[in-house]
Every structure is written in C-alpha cells, then in structure tokens.
Amino acid sequence: MMSKEHTEVKTVEQRLERLHRETKEHFGEVRFVGVKLHDKIGWVAKIQFDEFESLVAEGEDAVDAVKNLRKRVKKIISRYNMV
Numbered sequence: 001m002m003s004k005e006h007t008e009v010k011t012v013e014q015r016l017e018r019l020h021r022e023t024k025e026h027f028g029e030v031r032f033v034g035v036k037l038h039d040k041i042g043w044v045a046k047i048q049f050d051e052f053e054s055l056v057a058e059g060e061d062a063v064d065a066v067k068n069l070r071k072r073v074k075k076i077i078s079r080y081n082m083v
Contacts, residue, residue, distance in 0.1 A: 045069040
C-alpha cells in the first residue's frame with residue numbers, strides 16, 4: 001500500500017488521454033477532448049462527438065473539470081451497461 005506522499009500525480013494531459021481512450025472505447029468516434037478556461041464560468045472540460053453532440057463539465061480548476069467530466073462519462077457507461 002502506498003502512502004499519500006508517494007502517490008503519482010496525473011497531469012491534465014494524462015487525464016485527458018485516459019478520458020479520450022475510455023470514451024472512444026464505448027462511444028466510438030470522438031472528435032475532440034479538451035479543457036479550457038472560460039471567462040465567465042471558469043474551467044470547462046468537453047468531449048465533442050460530432051458537430052452537434054457533446055458532453056461538458058465545469059470545475060474549480062482544469063483537473064477538477066476533467067474529473068467531473070470523467071464522472072459523467074462513467075455514469076453514462078454504467079447506465080448503458082445496466083440495460
């Protein structure tokens with residue numbers, strides 16, 4: 001068991017790559033996965049599937065936004081797997 005001092009901290013890029021991989025495995029084609037700082041609402045993470053469909057999540061910082069988006073994707077996948 002690792003202590004908190006030795007846990008590996010993932011970068012935003014690593015988190016986005018993992019999210020892209022997981023999303024692509026379940027949904028198929030993914031056009032865009034990214035995060036940006038929006039002037040009015042703060043950090044926003046987004047997955048763009050095609051011209052019209054996308055998933056978006058907000059967060060306190062870039063990592064938080066990506067984590068929130070991953071939680072949304074995981075919920076969708078688990079609901080899909082329940083059916």
